[in-house]
Amino acid sequence: MSHQLSVIGTGVIGNGWIARALAQGWDVVAFDPDPAAPERTRAFIENAWPSLEKRGLAEGASPERLTFVDSLDTAVESADLIQENVPERLELKREILAAVDAAADPSVIIGSSTSGFKPSDLQPDCVKAPGRVIVAHPFNPVYLLPLVELVGGEATEPAHTERAQALYQALAMRPLVVRREIEGHIADRLMEALWREALHLVNDGVATTEEIDAAVVYGCGLRWSLMGTFLTFHLAGGEQGMRHMLEQFGPALKLPWTKLEAPELTDGLIDRVVEGCEHQAAGRSVAELDHRRDDFLVELLDLVQKYWPEAEGLEARI
Incomplete structure (x- = not known):
């Protein structure tokens, strides 16, 4: 049975959803008011497709199963799942939703x-069926990274969440149902904490962007x-595990x-961060870096699956 994903808004995240759905053999109908959107999306898919082929395409997967339409109403009329990806402005999202x-x-x-708004803040203007409007927050590149945070709002019932889990699993995603609403959900709050500390280290002259990235890549990452x-940290406690670790290092x-x-984003700090990143890029284009990242992620995902084969669903571990 064929599924249809309807995508509203085709920036980096929207295009990531499109590429993932096509690779899973879904039909995709997209709407974006920008006349250049179809050309931009097809170029995005062409860039992503080699990595998706390495990961393994579903039966019937094809970039030709993408259709752009010229109205929002047409885009959603036959959808099995709808994904909204308009810019991160609350009033705009509420209007579109x-x-x-x-x-x-x-x-x-x-x-x-x-990535940040709570679903209860997105639902109020949805009068037909507000409970089915949820947060489904992915991670870039969406076509490779499997995590999607699912968050229900005040109007959302368990049945909505269960149906959402099944649909995103059909897209080969790993749904993480967030137990209660909070700005930034789970993963972004963790990433933002590290990001704030990293900006302070640059701002205080403790380290360059390259040195901080090396600390993550070759250490904790x-x-x-x-x-x-x-x-x-459980392993850091030795045979006694987390309890011993907290006794030893808890006071820290x-x-x-x-x-x-976060530090104030002064012009000086912005310049240091930008110059550091450009130094790290070493003249390579974003497209080149995208390919490098994707090739790495394809191999890494295979490796994670090898050592964590039982993690077929995050719900079993959360």
């Missing part, structure tokens, strides 16, 4: 790719690819090792 809710069959799940934060949590609040 209300229009999608009004046009779509009330049984169809509407996922918002928002390698461990996190397999075990995450808590299991990594009270030490002033964190700045907590």
Whole structure:
């Protein structure tokens, strides 16, 4: 049975959803008011497709199963799942989601790719079936990274979440159902904490962007690819595990090792961050770096699966 994903907004994230759905053998209908959107999307898919082929395409997968339409109503009329990806402005998202809710069959799940807004803030103008409007937050590149955070709002019932889980699993995603609403959900809050500390280290002249990235890539990042934060620290406690680790290192949590609040983005700090990143890029284009990242992720995902084969669904581990 063929599925149809309807994508509203085709920036980097929207195009990532399109590429993933096509690779899973879905039909995709897309809407974006920008006349240049179709050409941009097809170039994106062409760039992503070699990595998707390496990961393995579903039967019937083809870039030709993408259709652009010229109205939002047409885009959602036959959808099995709708994914909204408009810019991160609350009023705009509420406006678009209300229009999608009004046009779509009330049984169809509407996922918002928002990285920060709570679903209860997105639902109020959706009068037909507000409970089916949820947060479905992915990670870039969406066509390779499997995590999607699912967050229900005040109007959302368990049945909505269960249907959403099944649909995103059909897209070969790993749904993580967030237990309660919070700005930034789970993963972005963790990433933002590291990001704030990294900006302070640059701002205070402690390290360059390249040195900070090296600290992550050759240290904690390698461990996190397999075990995450808590299991990594569990191993740090030796045979007694996490309890011993907290007894040993728990007092360090009270030490002033964190700045907590982000530094002010002065022109000087912005220049240092930008210049550092350009130095790291070493003249390579974003497209070249995209290919390098994707090739790495394809191999890394295979490696994670090899060492964590039982992790078929995140719900079994959360």
